[in-house]
Amino acid sequence: xxxxxxxxxxxxxxxxxxxxxxxxxxxxxxxxxxxxxxxxxxxxxxxxxxxxxxxxxxxxxxxxxxxxxxxxxxxxxxxxxxxxxxxxxxxxxxxxxxxxxxxxxxxxxxxxxxxxxxxxxxxxxxxxxxxxxxxxxxxxxxxxxxxxxxxxxxxxxxxxxxxxxxxxxxxxxxxxxxxxxxxxxxxxxxxxxxxxxxxxxxxxxxxxxxxxxxxxxxxxxxxxxxxxxxxxxxxxxxxxxxxxxxxxx
Amino acid sequence: xxxxxxxxxxxxxxxxxxxxxxxxxxxxxxxxxxxxxxxxxxxxxxxxxxxxxxxxxxxxxxxxxxxxxxxxxxxxxxxxxxxxxxxxxxxxxxxxxxxxxxxxxxxxxxxxxxxxxxxxxxxxxxxxxxxxxxxxxxxxxxxxxxxxxxxxxxxxxxxxxxxxxxxxxxxxxxxxxxxxxxxxxxxxxxxxxxxxxxxxxxxxxxxxxxxxxxxxxxxxxxxxxxxxxxxxxxxxxxxxxxxxxxxxxxxxxxxxxxxxxxxxxxxxxxxxxxxxxxxxxxxxxxxxxxxxxxxxxxxxxxxxxxxxxxxxxxxxxxxxxxxxxxxxxxxxxxxxxxxxxxxxxxxxxxxxxxxxxxxxxxxxxxxxxxxxxxxxx
Numbered sequence: 001x002x003x004x005x006x007x008x009x010x011x012x013x014x015x016x017x018x019x020x021x022x023x024x025x026x027x028x029x030x031x032x033x034x035x036x037x038x039x040x041x042x043x044x045x046x047x048x049x050x051x052x053x054x055x056x057x058x059x060x061x062x063x064x065x066x067x068x069x070x071x072x073x074x075x076x077x078x079x080x081x082x083x084x085x086x087x088x089x090x091x092x093x094x095x096x097x098x099x100x101x102x103x104x105x106x107x108x109x110x111x112x113x114x115x116x117x118x119x120x121x122x123x124x125x126x127x128x129x130x131x132x133x134x135x136x137x138x139x140x141x142x143x144x145x146x147x148x149x150x151x152x153x154x155x156x157x158x159x160x161x162x163x164x165x166x167x168x169x170x171x172x173x174x175x176x177x178x179x180x181x182x183x184x185x186x187x188x189x190x191x192x193x194x195x196x197x198x199x200x201x202x203x204x205x206x207x208x209x210x211x212x213x214x215x216x217x218x219x220x221x222x223x224x225x226x227x228x229x230x231x232x233x234x235x236x237x238x239x240x241x242x243x244x245x246x247x248x249x
Numbered sequence: 250x251x252x253x254x255x256x257x258x259x260x261x262x263x264x265x266x267x268x269x270x271x272x273x274x275x276x277x278x279x280x281x282x283x284x285x286x287x288x289x290x291x292x293x294x295x296x297x298x299x300x301x302x303x304x305x306x307x308x309x310x311x312x313x314x315x316x317x318x319x320x321x322x323x324x325x326x327x328x329x330x331x332x333x334x335x336x337x338x339x340x341x342x343x344x345x346x347x348x349x350x351x352x353x354x355x356x357x358x359x360x361x362x363x364x365x366x367x368x369x370x371x372x373x374x375x376x377x378x379x380x381x382x383x384x385x386x387x388x389x390x391x392x393x394x395x396x397x398x399x400x401x402x403x404x405x406x407x408x409x410x411x412x413x414x415x416x417x418x419x420x421x422x423x424x425x426x427x428x429x430x431x432x433x434x435x436x437x438x439x440x441x442x443x444x445x446x447x448x449x450x451x452x453x454x455x456x457x458x459x460x461x462x463x464x465x466x467x468x469x470x471x472x473x474x475x476x477x478x479x480x481x482x483x484x485x486x487x488x489x490x491x492x493x494x495x496x497x498x499x500x501x502x503x504x505x506x507x508x509x510x511x512x513x514x515x516x517x518x519x520x521x522x523x524x525x526x527x528x529x530x531x532x533x534x535x536x537x538x539x540x541x542x543x544x545x546x547x548x549x550x551x552x553x554x555x556x557x558x559x560x561x562x563x564x565x566x567x568x569x570x571x572x573x574x575x576x577x578x579x580x581x582x583x584x585x586x587x588x589x590x591x592x593x594x595x596x597x598x599x600x601x602x603x604x605x606x607x608x609x610x611x612x613x614x615x616x617x618x619x620x621x622x623x624x625x626x
Contacts, residue, residue: 182290185257185291
């Protein structure tokens with residue numbers, strides 16, 4: 001059985017839907033979970049989720065479990081909070097080495113929609129000492145000794161067979177997972193999630209969270225590019241006349 | 250108040266419905282693909298035990314989930330198909346069927362491999378259901394069923410029918426409920442009947458011509474069909490109407506959006522009381538329906554009867570739902586009367602609910618009878 005680790009990040013739901021509250025699975029990670037759920041129907045794979053987050057990550061983890069994860073390691077400790085990319089990488093590396101040392105593949109969403117640097121996947125592959133594939137657009141199959149992936153950049157699309165072990169940074173995203181099933185969701189609600197503290201992980205507090213971070217975000221401002229817009233009301237004819245007038249201008 | 254687990258289910262159902270059940274091509278015709286999707290999603294066995302492939306949820310949770318299905322799935326006919334399958338066929342086998350019947354049918358029904366329908370109404374017996382003439386005669390091996398049932402929702406697509414038939418002697422009002430498969434000898438399915446609304450819920454006549462039913466396919470006890478029918482109507486009058494609360498919310502939200510953006514005499518039309526009071530009425534209808542619903546599901550979760558409560562609920566929800574859609578049509582004015590705005594379909598779909606599950610006039614008789622102990626009748 002091929003053992004796959006998926007790094008999961010939870011992000012504010014309001015970034016996708018203005019009315020949504022709480023945290024949701026990062027859309028890039030959701031693409032990975034959805035893809036694995038599809039591939040699991042025909043491949044002998046086991047999927048292990050790993051997530052660094054507080055209690056508010058629970059709903060997203062339940063969904064991840066319901067979608068595809070056979071097991072989940074939840075790194076939930078205040079000591080992990082406010083980690084920069086280096087501290088995050090060190091924490092994830094420690095968890096993978098300790099709990100899933102025989103992982104054949106590690107897969108990360110290439111970005112997080114709540115402000116990210118995109119560095120963690122590359123750093124993680126370096127720390128784990130495994131091959132790194134960036135710009136992954138799709139995962140086609142998992143074989144006994146290798147997987148077939150599709151890489152895409154501005155110039156070309158390549159189908160690549162890659163030998164295990166490796167780390168993928170996936171640049172595709174989804175906001176809705178069609179493989180979610182309410183029976184699995186209910187089982188996932190009842191499942192006991194393994195909560196792992198810094199102490200249990202055996203990581204020094206100087207290597208994780210705010211204390212282990214070389215950088216600290218002092219301030220963060222969302223830049224919203226506004227476009228001028230007008231609202232066109234009235235009957236269909238009035239609307240059509242208005243549009244016609246605008247086009248003529 | 251919903252629990253966190255209920256909220257997760259609700260959220261999943263809303264996402265699922267919005268992404269899978271609103272294909273405009275199937276608003277007026279049944280989609281087998283959509284049926285497959287909802288079956289794969291796992292919702293069909295919501296209250297059925299896990300050993301039959303269900304979720305084993307409470308009626309409280311089911312109510313919350315189905316209100317939101319009604320809200321997020323604008324295909325009212327499809328929701329009606331799902332409701333007919335779950336509440337008045339599968340649910341009856343689950344609650345009143347023998348172990349043998351449960352083993353025979355439930356797993357397939359919760360997995361959506363077989364669709365259910367209920368057969369009570371006949372051409373000459375609608376509100377007066379007990380005057381039905383469909384008859385089943387006992388034989389050594391089982392029963393022979395003869396007669397025909399009219400306006401059977403899900404008829405053309407159903408695999409399993411819960412059929413009520415007269416089993417007593419002449420003038421004896423004894424009935425029995427049977428589980429009849431569409432492939433039993435002597436079952437004939439009529440053509441889809443074109444209706445004013447609910448186009449995606451196929452409806453037909455079902456004819457039983459010397460239909461042979463095995464002994465074990467009696468639902469409940471022989472000659473105790475009236476009791477099963479009473480229970481069936483109780484479930485129907487509650488759960489068939491739960492999604493209508495969600496539909497009312499959906500229509501109300503569209504109206505709110507419209508009254509804010511549509512301007513007449515220089516002001517949004519929502520500024521005029523003649524319009525805003527209609528929205529207020531919609532909100533009252535939704536909240537009152539909900540209050541009644543959760544009283545009923547609490548009774549059902551405690552295995553208590555709610556016959557009169559469901560009758561009042563059915564009457565109230567159906568009138569509030571129709572009024573909401575009529576008012577929406579008035580608020581949208583000429584636009585509402587066009588096909589493009591889809592308000593006219595909402596109204597056409599809603600109108601049927603004052604008829605099915607017992608007409609509203611019959612509900613009033615029932616409520617009056619109950620209130621006065623029948624003395625004045």
